[in-house]
Amino acid sequence: xxxxxxxxxxxxxxxxxxxxxxxxxxxxxxPKLEEFEEKIKEISKTKFAVAVNSGTSALHLIxxxxxxxxxxxxITTPFSFIASSNCxxxxxxxxxxxxxxxxxxNVDPDLIERKITEKTKAxxxxxxxxxxxxWDEILEIANKYNLVVVEDSCEAIGSEYKGKPTGSFGxxxxxxxxxxxxxxxxxxxxxxxxxxxxxxxxxxxxxxGRGEDETWLYHTRLGYNYRISDINCALGISQLNRxxxxxxxxxxxxxxxxxxxSEVEEVITPYISPEVTRMxxxxxxxxxxxxxxxxxxxxxxEELEKRGxxxxxxxxxxxxQPFYVEQFGFEEGDFPVTEFVSERTIALPFFTIMTEKEIxxxxxxxxxxxxxxxxx
Ligand SMILES: Cc1ncc(COP(=O)(O)O)c(C=O)c1O
Numbered sequence: 001x002x003x004x005x006x007x008x009x010x011x012x013x014x015x016x017x018x019x020x021x022x023x024x025x026x027x028x029x030x031p032k033l034e035e036f037e038e039k040i041k042e043i044s045k046t047k048f049a050v051a052v053n054s055g056t057s058a059l060h061l062i063x064x065x066x067x068x069x070x071x072x073x074x075i076t077t078p079f080s081f082i083a084s085s086n087c088x089x090x091x092x093x094x095x096x097x098x099x100x101x102x103x104x105x106n107v108d109p110d111l112i113e114r115k116i117t118e119k120t121k122a123x124x125x126x127x128x129x130x131x132x133x134x135w136d137e138i139l140e141i142a143n144k145y146n147l148v149v150v151e152d153s154c155e156a157i158g159s160e161y162k163g164k165p166t167g168s169f170g171x172x173x174x175x176x177x178x179x180x181x182x183x184x185x186x187x188x189x190x191x192x193x194x195x196x197x198x199x200x201x202x203x204x205x206x207x208x209g210r211g212e213d214e215t216w217l218y219h220t221r222l223g224y225n226y227r228i229s230d231i232n233c234a235l236g237i238s239q240l241n242r243x244x245x246x247x248x249x250x251x252x253x254x255x256x257x258x259x260x261x262s263e264v265e266e267v268i269t270p271y272i273s274p275e276v277t278r279m280x281x282x283x284x285x286x287x288x289x290x291x292x293x294x295x296x297x298x299x300x301x302e303e304l305e306k307r308g309x310x311x312x313x314x315x316x317x318x319x320x321q322p323f324y325v326e327q328f329g330f331e332e333g334d335f336p337v338t339e340f341v342s343e344r345t346i347a348l349p350f351f352t353i354m355t356e357k358e359i360x361x362x363x364x365x366x367x368x369x370x371x372x373x374x375x376x
Contacts (some may be wrong), residue, residue: 001361005310006180006283007351009246017238021230028229029207036233037190039240043158044167044192048199051204051233055154055176055189057226059087061126061171062191065201068093068121075115075147076124077107078319079338084126084152085318094328096120097319099335103271105129105285105345108337109137116141120366122148127156127166129314130182131272131283135161135169150174154189157182158247158280166280167192172219177232182280182352183239184248185232203316246352250281253354257284266292266370284350285314287341288370294343296373301346301368309362314347 021032024304037049052058066241068074070092076085078097085095101108105128112123123142125133133151142149147168153159156166157175167173172195177188191202201221204210207225239246258269268287272279288297301311317338319330332339 001358002308003358003362004351005312005347005348005349007353008179008184009352013241014238016216017234018231021234024230026230027313028227030230032230032233033228036185036236036240040192043165043240043243044173044175046173046192047194048192048196049263050191050199050202050206051191051228051236052191052202052226053228053232054187054226055152055174055178056083056087057206057224058174058176058189058191059150059152059154060090061082061124061202061205061226062174062193062198062226063087063093063124065198066122066148066150066171071119072121073117073119073121074124075112075120076333077126077128077338078317079105079315079342080126080128080152080318080320081154081315082318083154084124085324088124091136093121094119094325095318097335097338099337100341102337102341104131104134104273105341106133107138109134109141112138112141112166113145116145116147120145120147122150122247124150124152125170126152126154127159129270129285130156130159130280131270132156132159132161132166132169134273134275134277138267139169145268148186150365155181155282156280158243158278159276160278162275163277166195167347171195172198175215180283182250183236183243185228185236185239188199188228188232188236198321216317225243240244247280248348251279251354253350253352253359254279254281254284256356256359257281257348257350257363260359261366264367264370265289266374281310281350283314283347285345285347288344288346290344292344292373296376297344297346299376300366300369303373304365307365307369309365310349311349314345315342317342
């Protein structure tokens with residue numbers, strides 16, 4: 001059996017939706033863009049949505065719309081996909097990392113205040129693996145120090161924290177739609193916000209800095225080509241039509257994994273905080289117990305690969321990525337919890353249409369491999 005790490009769920013309806021656009025003249029900036037944005041707004045319960053060509057572009061436009069610039073500091077997590085920190089570098093501001101909690105892998109709110117300086121402008125929180133961050137605590141600190149809050153919810157569309165949807169906690173949020181995500185547009189992302197200024201600036205900057213009423217070759221500000229095509233949006237609309245079902249199916253896969261792994265003492269299954277009232281699973285990440293170091297974890301990954309099971313070491317800590325080490329001088333030991341977790345985590349194969357047979361295959365092989373590696 002060959003089991004991929006992730007796999008998009010594309011139905012006949014999705015195919016028809018895409019084909020439907022191809023026979024119209026509106027392949028970009030057409031009606032599907034607006035329709036997609038309308039649907040997104042219903043999910044995030046925000047006033048505005050601006051769809052773009054990736055989650056990274058969405059984060060960049062948020063940071064830029066906020067006027068974050070050279071010399072500013074932005075507090076964020078080192079345990080994330082690299083784009084959540086790179087978007088700060090794009091504007092030559094400095095990411096200031098705060099370590100995570102061992103339970104949720106989200107930023108530890110108790111450690112934020114000591115990192116705030118006169119240069120701090122924002123807190124960029126991430127809903128890691130689909131689990132919302134501790135938003136009440138983060139917002140309380142932000143209010144106290146007059147900081148803006150940005151939500152990187154690229155991994156968490158449809159999740160809820162205390163009954164409120166992700167994407168809506170900060171002044172703006174971002175979702176992403178690469179094929180490994182809960183729903184996909186092929187490539188794509190979106191900015192959600194209640195702030196009219198961020199909305200207008202993002203809309204202009206995704207389209208080469210054109211102004212609202214101006215013509216094609218008139219550019220009000222520096223912009224980018226971050227447009228998403230109507231072809232992508234049509235796929236997104238069709239996928240969003242079954243978002244609730246997708247979230248339920250992924251939850252069922254996650255529950256099955258947790259139940260089947262509950263007796264494997266070397267495996268710590270994901271912990272979801274009771275404050276998360278709805279979990280939209282992006283990936284299913286287990287943690288090996290303390291006696292497994294990075295080498296042993298990597299051996300488990302390699303051996304599973306040989307058996308046709310694709311896994312991933314989500315996440316390698318951002319501060320230890322080569323160019324962060326070079327630019328900022330970070331070292332091992334700087335963020336101990338992040339490092340401890342990132343040396344022991346393994347994302348197992350996880351996708352909406354995963355069958356119990358596939359889950360059983362992963363679990364039985366994982367058990368065997370763990371016992372073998374443990375003996376070494
Ligand atoms: C936390 C996080 N932020 C940002 C991104 C960037 O999204 P994209 O790959 O669409 O640029 C991702 C996607 O992988 C992500 O997981």
